[in-house]
Amino acid sequence: MSAADDIYDAAIKDLAARARNMGRIxxxxxxxxxxxxxxxxxxxxxxxxxxxAIENIGGKVxxxxxxxxxxxxxxxAAPGKDRAVLTDGIAQARALxxxxxxxxxxxxxxxxxTPVQGHKHRHDCVLLPFEAVEACLADTDGTx
Amino acid sequence: xxxxxxxxxAIASGRARxxxxxxxxxxxAKPVTDRMAEFEADGRSNVKRxxxxxxxxxxxxxxxxxxxxxxxxxxxxxxxxIFTSGATxxxxxxxxxxxxxxxxxxxxxxxxxxxxxxxxxxxxxxERKGLELVVLPVDGDGHLQIEKMVDLISDRTRLIxxxxxxxxxxxxxxxxxxxxxxxKRGIPVLIDGAQRAGHGPVDVASIGCDFYVLxxxxxxxxxxxxxxxxxxxxxxxxxxxxxxxxxxxxxSFDGTEFAPPPHRFEAGxxxxxxxxxxxxxADWLRGLEWAEITTxxxxxxxxxxxxxxQHKRIAVWDPMGVAAGKxxxxxxxxxxxxxxxxxxxxxxxxxxxxxxxxxxxxxxxxMSAFGVDATTRASLALYNDETxxxxxxxxxxxxxxxxx
Ligand SMILES: Cc1ncc(COP(=O)(O)O)c(C=O)c1O
Numbered sequence: 001m002s003a004a005d006d007i008y009d010a011a012i013k014d015l016a017a018r019a020r021n022m023g024r025i026x027x028x029x030x031x032x033x034x035x036x037x038x039x040x041x042x043x044x045x046x047x048x049x050x051x052x053a054i055e056n057i058g059g060k061v062x063x064x065x066x067x068x069x070x071x072x073x074x075x076x077a078a079p080g081k082d083r084a085v086l087t088d089g090i091a092q093a094r095a096l097x098x099x100x101x102x103x104x105x106x107x108x109x110x111x112x113x114t115p116v117q118g119h120k121h122r123h124d125c126v127l128l129p130f131e132a133v134e135a136c137l138a139d140t141d142g143t144x
Numbered sequence: 145x146x147x148x149x150x151x152x153x154a155i156a157s158g159r160a161r162x163x164x165x166x167x168x169x170x171x172x173a174k175p176v177t178d179r180m181a182e183f184e185a186d187g188r189s190n191v192k193r194x195x196x197x198x199x200x201x202x203x204x205x206x207x208x209x210x211x212x213x214x215x216x217x218x219x220x221x222x223x224x225x226i227f228t229s230g231a232t233x234x235x236x237x238x239x240x241x242x243x244x245x246x247x248x249x250x251x252x253x254x255x256x257x258x259x260x261x262x263x264x265x266x267x268x269x270x271e272r273k274g275l276e277l278v279v280l281p282v283d284g285d286g287h288l289q290i291e292k293m294v295d296l297i298s299d300r301t302r303l304i305x306x307x308x309x310x311x312x313x314x315x316x317x318x319x320x321x322x323x324x325x326x327x328k329r330g331i332p333v334l335i336d337g338a339q340r341a342g343h344g345p346v347d348v349a350s351i352g353c354d355f356y357v358l359x360x361x362x363x364x365x366x367x368x369x370x371x372x373x374x375x376x377x378x379x380x381x382x383x384x385x386x387x388x389x390x391x392x393x394x395x396s397f398d399g400t401e402f403a404p405p406p407h408r409f410e411a412g413x414x415x416x417x418x419x420x421x422x423x424x425x426a427d428w429l430r431g432l433e434w435a436e437i438t439t440x441x442x443x444x445x446x447x448x449x450x451x452x453x454q455h456k457r458i459a460v461w462d463p464m465g466v467a468a469g470k471x472x473x474x475x476x477x478x479x480x481x482x483x484x485x486x487x488x489x490x491x492x493x494x495x496x497x498x499x500x501x502x503x504x505x506x507x508x509x510x511m512s513a514f515g516v517d518a519t520t521r522a523s524l525a526l527y528n529d530e531t532x533x534x535x536x537x538x539x540x541x542x543x544x545x546x547x548x
Contacts, residue, residue: 004492004494008488039503039518040503040517040518063485064486065547066488
């Protein structure tokens, strides 16, 4: 096995395949395009809110397997929760990638990315969908 | 083993084991680093104004490098060559200096498949001066549709800027058709030779263009250096782009007189060592047997294609229907793999020791024309050989398994 292969284990592949289930949301409360300007990957997220609760997350992922898998984790974890769950999610994702702190609670699914910790140049791939949702929600601040 | 390999320490040592990312940056040749090291150790001094012997020698070495680059490009006069930091800076220089004389409503024509370096400076110029950017389209394979030029040229067309060779597909533009059409209408043509330059000397006179740009790091030279060649009649009349020292004849608060070309366009201390390195690369390349090298590059391109064509999941973006050899092309191939993203492909192949590049290759309009977000690219240089193809073949098979 080469150094790169550990990223592409069954858990990540499975998550990436699930990103396809993330549909578009026509009447979203916010939408945002996040670009990784270095590689050109783009995540478009759309969020439907109900008060402070996230009703649904949708969008489109044009990126590598890690970007897709991270989008799928968010799509699986966030709907039905308070929007603050995403602040927790991005903090947990950063902690997992920077020092291997296991993710817990709503974000246990992030532990699939543990092998990515040793591939620093790919951390941004995992974080891109989180940053997209964060920026999307920031657009709605104080309006809902 | 390919005899060039020994001249490239990173290739010979295996640090750049299967290096197929030459379109982004070639490895640097030993004759180049030798000449640069020699200058740094024995000849270092600033250029253009020193009187003492060391400074005079440094200036002679710098001007000799200019002559070497001029010879590489087939220029009749070394002073038609301006050192820049690379192809991007050279195109920006033209956009500013030549663009200064353009007026609202004038048009610039660019190819759809260009590198962003040959799109964005023109877009910025259009924005600054109220010009129109006219796009010469590519077909579904990325092949420039030169026949459409006739309809797209107008009496407001002031410049045509196209690449000599695509950094994505390897397609070589039939630049002579473009220049002859443009010449009849008095329209200058800029050729982006960034990719072409690593595959042998060019001849700006027979191409018939007015501006030609290249980058040192894609032709076995150092980074941070490139060149613009411009026809001297045009150059004489262009205003400077950057102002500063070394580009003037006299400065006073009543007004400043600019130096003649090429110095008018080289404000400040130039990257002297890098320019000397670029000159060394140009000399070395001029001394090689290009007919042989081109044949070898074509055969290896065909071998790469044969590897890719074995697999149903792989589609090659091959603009020329490559029976490699029938049409001129650069040894650059882009491909997509069903169900696998280029970044994942590059990660897995990189783990196998094969250096490839995945992404939009700074050619997003071309990606849009292809209807993809990104491709994976393999690009060859004169030091690649069958051992690289074997490693590529193995890594492709492994990648298809890992990313299934
Ligand atoms: C066709 C083409 N033009 C221009 C450039 C820009 O060259 P540089 O980045 O050296 O300025 C590149 C670099 O990849 C290129 O491939």
